[in-house]
C-alpha cells in the first residue's frame with residue numbers, strides 16, 4: 001500500500017484575526033461574516049495533493065491562549081506534583097506552553113489538566129501559521145510574542161520548523177497600520193520566517209499560503225508516514241485539495 005505523509009499545522013494568533021476563516025476557506029471554501037469565537041480546539045483534516053505529492057494534513061485551530069510566558073522570568077511555578085509536570089514539559093521542549101498562566105494558579109483547574117488540554121495536539125506540530133490582522137497593530141505584537149515563544153521552546157532541536165506569518169484581511173488594506181513592505185522586511189529578514197498577506201473573505205492567497213507552508217513542512221523531518229487509506233477515502237468523496 002502507498003504511504004502518505006501526515007503534516008500537522010497549528011494556526012495561532014490573537015482573537016478575531018481570522019484564523020478560523022482562513023482554515024474554513026481552505027478546507028470548506030466558505031466564509032462567515034459573523035464572528036463566532038473558537039472556544040475549544042478544532043482539528044480539520046483535509047487531504048492535499050501538491051505538485052503530485054499526497055499529504056494528509058491536520059490543521060489545528062487553536063483557541064485563545066489566555067496567557068503565556070514571554071520568557072522564563074515570567075514563568076509561574078506550580079507547587080507539588082504540578083511543579084514536576086511543569087519541569088517535564090519544559091525539559092521536553094515540545095510544548096508551546098510550559099508554565100501555568102497567572103489566572104490558573106490557585107484556581108480549581110490543576111496545571112496538569114490545563115497543560116494536557118492546551119498542549120495536546122501541539123507537541124508534534126510540524127509547522128506554524130501565525131496570523132495577525134493588517135489593520136490591528138496589537139495583533140501583530142501578539143504574533144511577535146508567539147514567535148519568540150516558539151523559538152524558545154524549539155531551541156536546541158535539530159530541524160528548523162517552518163513558520164509563516166500571515167497578514168489577514170487584506171481587503172481592508174486602506175486601514176492598515178503600516179506598509180506591507182515594512183512588515184515583510186522585518187519578518188523575512190530579521191525573523192527568517194515566511195510572510196504572506198491574504199484575505200479569507202475573498203479567498204485571496206489562501207491556497208498559496210498553505211502550498212508554501214506544506215512544501216516547507218514536507219522538506220523538514222517533522223512528518224509521519226502512514227497508509228493511504230484516508231487519502232483514498234478523500235479522493236472518493238471528492239474532498240481532496242489539488243494545488
Ligand SMILES: Nc1nc2c(ncn2[C@@H]2O[C@H](COP(=O)(O)OP(=O)(O)OP(=O)(O)O)[C@@H](O)[C@H]2O)c(=O)[nH]1
Nearest residue numbers: 015016017018019020021033035037038169200201
Ligand atoms: N473583511 C474581512 N473580514 C474577515 C476576514 N477574515 C475573517 N474576517 C472576519 O473577522 C471576524 C473574526 O474571524 P474568525 O475567523 O472567527 O477569527 P479567529 O481568529 O478565528 O477568532 P477566535 O476564534 O476568537 O480566535 C469574523 O467576523 C470574520 O468574518 C477577511 O479576510 N476580511
Ligand SMILES: [Mg+2]
Nearest residue numbers: 019020037038
Ligand atoms: Mg476562531
